[in-house]
Amino acid sequence: MNWVEILGYVASGAVFVTFWMKTLIPLRVVAIIGNVLYFGYGINADLFNIVLLHGSLLPLNCLRLYQAHHLKRRIHDMAHSQFDVKSLLPLMTKHKTPQNSFLFKRGDEAHDIFYLAEGKAHIVELDIDVEPGHLVGEIAMFSPNKQRTQTVKCVDNCTFLRITEDKALQLFSENPEFGLYLMKMIVDRLLTNATNQTALHAA
Numbered sequence: 001m002n003w004v005e006i007l008g009y010v011a012s013g014a015v016f017v018t019f020w021m022k023t024l025i026p027l028r029v030v031a032i033i034g035n036v037l038y039f040g041y042g043i044n045a046d047l048f049n050i051v052l053l054h055g056s057l058l059p060l061n062c063l064r065l066y067q068a069h070h071l072k073r074r075i076h077d078m079a080h081s082q083f084d085v086k087s088l089l090p091l092m093t094k095h096k097t098p099q100n101s102f103l104f105k106r107g108d109e110a111h112d113i114f115y116l117a118e119g120k121a122h123i124v125e126l127d128i129d130v131e132p133g134h135l136v137g138e139i140a141m142f143s144p145n146k147q148r149t150q151t152v153k154c155v156d157n158c159t160f161l162r163i164t165e166d167k168a169l170q171l172f173s174e175n176p177e178f179g180l181y182l183m184k185m186i187v188d189r190l191l192t193n194a195t196n197q198t199a200l201h202a203a
Helices: 003-018 024-044 048-079 085-091 165-174 176-202
Strands: 093-097 102-104 112-118 121-123 128-130 152-154 158-164
Touching: 003 024, 024 048, 085 158, 085 165, 112 165, 158 165, 165 176
Parallel strands: none
Antiparallel strands: 093 158, 102 152, 112 158, 121 128, 121 152
């Protein structure tokens, strides 16, 4: 067995290993190694179909490796950055609620997420005020029974901007930044709920 045949077996082994790998970036790295080995094997063995195949696969795997690294960096950056909720405003419709009126009550059906544009609202169960620039009603959109978990009452004449459930779910699937933003808001709201409940029981 000469070195060219050994090179062919090593290249075959690299390709075989890719079928056992479950994570994308290491798989692409091993696939690139296999392409290089097979390319060298094809040249030295005068197998130009192998040269053509792996000469074509090599730049493709390099591109996919670059895209995988880029996606990983993007997700990392999104996880450590703030989503500008104002980018959603053109997709929302205006909804006015008079002073001392309820935007919604606990147990109501939930079909929309609201952004407080003007005025001040109060989340009754948590006994906290909501200032302009914040979303309300996001938790209920993802609850199993689609019911409001809190009651929101307007302290002032309030102007809300409303986004429907269908549009929110579409954005959630198309815009990872929006999805992460909602997740952060929901976790923060749940932590606030837990903190207030603990303080209430302690009192």
